[in-house]
Amino acid sequence: MxxxxxxxxxGASLLPLGATAAQPNGxxxxxxxxxxxxxxxxxxxxxxxxxxxxxxxxxxxxxxxxxxxxxxxxxxxxxxxxxxxxxxxxxxxxxxxxxxxxxxxxxxxxxxxxxxxxxxxxxxxxxxxxxxxxxxxxxxxxSRGNMDFSAPQTSATCLRDDGSVDPQRLDQGLGANVTAYTAENGERRWSYDINRYHWPDWSQSPQILCNPGLADQRHFDPGLNPVPxxxxxxxxxxxxxxxxxxxxxxxxxxxxxxxxxxxxxxxxxxxxxxxxxxxxxxxxxxxxxxxxxxxxxxxxxxxxxxxxxxxxxxxxxxxxxxxxxxxxxxxxxxxxxxxxxxxxxxxxxxxxxxxxxxxxxxxxxxxxxxxxxxxxxxxxxxxxxxxxxxxxxxxxxxxxxxxxxxxxxxxxxxxxxxxxxx
Missing domain, CATH: 3.40.630.10 (Zn peptidases)
Incomplete structure (x- = not known):
């Protein structure tokens, strides 16, 4: 059947009187x-x-x-x-x-x-x-992000649609997935979106692949995911x-x-x-x-x-x-x-x-x-x-x-x- x-x-009709107050439209x-x-x-x-x-x-x-x-x-x-x-x-x-x-x-x-x-x-x-x-x-x-305001402020990438690297777009400091935070004074700042940093192999992330010349910086170190x-x-x-x-x-x-x-x-x-x-x-x-x-x-x-x-x-x-x-x-x-x-x-x-x-x-x-x-x-x-x-x-x-x-x-x-x- x-x-x-x-x-x-x-079964919902058998709930105690008053339980119906919790309904999807209110x-x-x-x-x-x-x-x-x-x-x-x-x-x-x-x-x-x-x-x-x-x-x-x-x-x-x-x-x-x-x-x-x-x-x-x-x-x-x-x-x-x-x-x-x-x-x-x-x-x-x-x-x-x-x-x-x-x-x-x-x-x-x-x-x-x-x-x-x-x-x-x-x-x-x-x-x-x-x-x-x-x-x-x-x-x-x-705040959505993790409040590390040293995060790179763009989500651009050097990867082409097929996943290959465009050599003309290397070392731009790009590739971070970040989210905005607006302070009380109206200033917008950027920190890491944690849910974009669980890479099985961090060294293969666009952030690392796109920035081989920036490996001495914490954000672009192939051995160090920057999001604790x-x-x-x-x-x-x-x-x-x-x-x-x-x-x-x-x-x-x-x-x-x-x-x-x-x-x-x-x-x-x-x-x-x-x-x-x-x-x-x-x-x-x-x-x-x-x-x-x-x-x-x-x-x-x-x-x-x-x-x-x-x-x-x-x-x-x-x-x-x-x-x-x-x-x-x-x-x-x-x-x-x-x-x-x-x-x-x-x-x-x-x-x-x-x-x-x-x-x-x-x-x-x-x-x-x-x-x-x-x-x-x-x-x-x-x-x-x-x-x-x-x-x-x-x-x-x-x-x-x-x-x-x-x-x-x-x-x-x-x-x-x-x-x-x-």
Whole structure:
């Protein structure tokens, strides 16, 4: 029997009275309201929460410092489960102004550390690794970048469309993927976008290939990735060799396309989150398949809840063109799938290489008013993925189903209007 979207929502009608207040089209920011980050954890609050969890867990949750940020703040890693179990990994807040994933990760850690039925169901079979805030410096200033303002200020490259090097464009100091920060005085400064610096082989990045004469500078040293936050994630990945990795972000406003299959999404509704898998052509087919199986588990859980609209992160722009998820090898979802692909090619046994980028609707359209709902959306999908991985049902998913269940959303230029206002 083929389930319809409506039938999957029957369970939502059994929620306690009041649960219906958390629905995709509300609550909304009004014109007189300022978006506030005060409801999200500061670095000090996160560190206190992690330390308290570890102290109260009776040893089930352990902390280690994966690295330090450019300004010297600790990047903490939390681990739950036996070291002999297969590892999975969840990272959040590579971009400092995208806080919902960190809140969800803490909720999930609390539940795993509590020792109940869900904890046993997962931790009897898996080792779960969290890096709940990759970018503490950006978080301190609500900035996307890592606040290293020595970063080169352009993203130009010497590479031709076919990937070959144009010798006429060498040593221009180009190739950095950076993001702008506007100071209180209006000055625009540039720092590294951490999620562009997970290159499996940093020496093969355009930044290095395009600047052979600048190797004496930190930004262009083939042996030194200049982004310590990305290095911390890479070192943790190499240490624990996880079966899969999920990277949680926030996204811009989007709506479900009118022509979407109504059994998968409700046309015209606001997208609450998006999912995409590795999009670099060199990623092993087995790694892509595992990633799509992960996406399906998450999507199907969202359909059971009824207060979520989860689409593919391949967006249709307002002009009708499609913004496809980039194939850049430095993006986390590609980089770690490529590393796993190398292991698979060397004879390692799978499943390996699963990687998902999860984008949850961000502050500019929902703000702090939907913090709890959006945080729970992330947690629910991650919980479902952990259970499916632990019990093996993850591997029973048909990757081809992603074409129907995860259509692209449609990007919108501005936050959506409140449909409840006259």
């Amino acid at each position: 083929r389930l319809t979207f409506a039938s999957l929502l029957l 609550p909304w920011i009004n014109e007189q309201q300022q978006v506030s980050l005060e409801g999200f954890m500061s670095n000090a609050q996160l560190y206190d929460q992690l330390a308290g969890l570890a102290r109260r867990s009776g040893g089930s949750l352990t902390l280690e410092q994966a690295g330090s940020s450019g300004e010297g703040r600790p990047i903490w890693l939390a681990r739950l489960g036996q070291t002999g179990n297969p590892a999975v990994m969840i990272i959040t807040q590579q971009h400092g102004n995208e806080p919902h994933g960190t809140e969800a990760a803490l909720d999930l850690m609390r539940k795993l550390a509590a020792g109940g039925a869900f904890s046993r169901q997962v931790l009897d079979h898996l080792q779960v690794i969290f890096i709940p805030r990759v970018n503490p410096d950006g978080t301190a200033r609500a 936050e990305a290095v911390a994630v890479r070192n943790a990945y190499d240490k624990y060799q996880p079966m899969w990795l999920v990277d949680v972000h926030n996204q811009n406003p989007a709506v479900v396309l009118d022509e979407a299959d109504p059994e998968a999404n409700r046309p015209g509704r606001q997208v609450t989150g998006s999912i995409v898998w590795p999009t670099n052509a060199a990623v092993a087919p087995a790694a892509v398949a595992l990633s799509k199986q992960m996406a399906l588990v998450m999507k199907k859980r969202s359909m059971q809840l009824g207060n979520m609209e989860i689409t593919n992160y391949y967006y249709e722009r307002p002009d009708g063109s499609i913004r496809r998820g980039g194939g850049d090898p430095g993006i986390a979802r590609n980089a770690y799938a490529l590393l796993a692909s190398e292991r698979l090619a060397s004879g390692a046994e799978g499943p390996l290489g699963g990687n998902i980028l999860m984008e949850i609707t961000g502050l500019n359209s929902r703000g702090q008013k939907s913090k709890g709902m959006l945080r729970n959306n992330v947690r629910e999908m991650l919980e479902a993925l952990l259970v499916a991985t632990a019990d093996g049902s993850l591997l029973t998913q048909d990757p081809a189903e992603t074409d129907r269940l995860l259509p692209p959303g449609q990007e919108v230029d501005e936050p959506l209007d409140n449909p409840h206002e006259e």
